[in-house]
Amino acid sequence: MEHLIPYIAIGMILVFAAGFAVVNSLLGTLIGPTKDNPAKRLAYESGMVPTGEANVRIPIKFYMVGLLFLIFDIETIFLLAWAVVFKGNQIDFASGNVGFTQTQFQHYGFFAMAVFIGVLMLAEIYAWKKGGFEWS
Numbered sequence: 001m002e003h004l005i006p007y008i009a010i011g012m013i014l015v016f017a018a019g020f021a022v023v024n025s026l027l028g029t030l031i032g033p034t035k036d037n038p039a040k041r042l043a044y045e046s047g048m049v050p051t052g053e054a055n056v057r058i059p060i061k062f063y064m065v066g067l068l069f070l071i072f073d074i075e076t077i078f079l080l081a082w083a084v085v086f087k088g089n090q091i092d093f094a095s096g097n098v099g100f101t102q103t104q105f106q107h108y109g110f111f112a113m114a115v116f117i118g119v120l121m122l123a124e125i126y127a128w129k130k131g132g133f134e135w136s
Helices: 002-031 060-086 102-129
Strands: none
Touching (some): 060 102
16 A cells, blocks of 8 residues: 555545536536526627528548647657657666666667657658648
8 A cells, every 4th residue: 555655646636626626516506697598598609690500511621630730749749758768867777777778778769769750651641642731
């Protein structure tokens, strides 16, 4: 049980956050205004009266843009984290307890990131061939 002691603070934060959300929701329901009218039931569109149907078909290009953004956003996050760790200053190589040298660690890190970027380049080439970067 001793190994769980560092996680007590995280557990307390989670309990506090959940309790805060529940208490605020209950307070809003109990003491909030409850007058209902037809205007409150309308869909809100920047103060404009809604026009047209709710079931509008959205072109696939919007989804493609979103997916491409996620691919390259995640790539950036991993590249930044990798750049910090790649230097290898956080690991005590001098003690000999890690099982590899700093040079081996850097070679492995470089190879792993090359594979990662290669897979992302394949995704980019696929999107390019499918017309994901063309906006018509």
